[in-house]
Amino acid sequence: MVDHCTTSAPLISIGVPVYNGAAFLVPALESLLAQTVSDLEIVISDNGSTxxxxxxxxxxxxxxxxxLYVRQPTNYGGAANFNAVFALRHPGARYFKWAAADDVHEPGYLAAVLQLLESDPTVSVAHSRTDDVDEHGGHVRAWGDQSLEADHPDVAVRFASLSQRNYQCFSIFGLMRAEVLASTRGLGLYSESDRVLLAELSLRGRLVDVPEVLFHRRQHAGRSVRQYRTARERIAWFNPRLVGRPVxxxxxxxxxxxxxxxxxPLSTVDRTRCMAQMLRWTRLRTPHLVRNVLRSALDLAAGRVAWRGTRPRPGTPAGHPPTRALLP
Known part of the structure; x- marks a missing residue:
């Protein structure tokens, strides 16, 4: 645990979960420290990097x-480390965002997204347009509108869009109201749980992007989505304890x-409408649900996976003591 009693609360807490991220870590951190909004803290949770x-x-x-730098004694997996940096934030911070240890933010990023949140209470997550850059920072591609309805005023429309469409989860790195994120279950310890979290956040408010490209996603060979191509393979990143088990x-x-x-926190009418979207999700995903069962049965029969051990409990691992206080 981190003692925040003697520190003043920052406006924004930025959580940086990292594992063996030395290649791009410094420019990523420098882009955060150079923000025009300086009332912030950066909490780094190192998942036992080597x-x-x-x-x-x-x-x-x-x-x-x-x-603030905290080193975990072992690699608990990416999802647990994301939850760890949120748990380590200053409890008085009004806003929170995750930042990857390889991405780069323009200096005006926080000012732009903060303005959205402070001017509109219906917004739960604010982000910017995104582009991809290579290992040297060179432009690779720009991402335009993904045709999502995450900013729609109707909660059922937002939920349907984020639960039923395929899209890039850029908004997981957006600025969020800390109290809203705290009301969710955080990032689940299973593959693609970032999609679930964004859908859960959409049940509490709109997800909105500023039109300028202020966020640069780094493309390189070490990205988890390149190392683990499928949802089954990506469990090794989200939760290593599930590797070798039917998932x-x-x-x-x-x-x-x-x-x-x-x-x-929905009205009866809105909850019913969102439950109707879950029925639609089930109909759309039935072939995949059936394949999951058949695949796991075949893997169990072939000995490629096994029911063993106990299910990992959700939660945040305890970190080592920080190297310094969050703020003077």
Missing amino acids: DATEQLCREVAARDPRV FPEWRLGRGYLEAVLRA
Whole structure:
């Protein structure tokens, strides 16, 4: 646990979960520290890196008191580390965002998305347009409108769009109201749970982008989506404890969406309408649900997976003591 009693609360807390991210870590952190909104903290949770990540983080933390570095004793998996940086935030921070250890933000990013949140209480997540850059920062491609309806005023329309369409989950790195994110279950310890979390956030408000490209996603060989091509393979990133066990990725997604609807602070009418969208999701995904069962049965019969151990419990691992206070 981190003691925040003697520190003043920042307006924004930025959580940077990292594992062996030394290659692009410094420019990623520098782009956050150079934001025109300076009332912030950066909380880094190092998932037991074996490269130069620890040294680089400690050097940055020594130069800027807004940086907190926590090293986890082992690699708990990407999802648990995302939840860890949120748990380690200053409890008085009004806003929170996740930031990857390889992406780059323009200096005006926070000012632009903060303005959206502070001017419109119906917004739960604010992000910007995105482009892709290569290892050297060169432009690769621009991402336009993904034809989502995440900013629609109707909650059932938002939920249907985010649960039933295929899209890039850029908004998981948007600025969020900390109290709204705290009311969710966070990132689930299963593949594609970022989609479930965005859908759950849409049940609490709109997801809106500013039109300028202020967020640069780094494309490189070490990205998890390149190392793990399918949902079954990506479980190794989300939750290593499930590797070698039947994982039923589509069933886990469906359960996540359903629980999100049941937990959300919705009126009876809106909850019913969102439940109707879950019925539609089930109809659309029935072939995938059936394939999940057949695939797992074949894997069990062939000995490729096994029912063993206990199910990992959701939660945040305890971190080592920080190298310094969050703020002076």
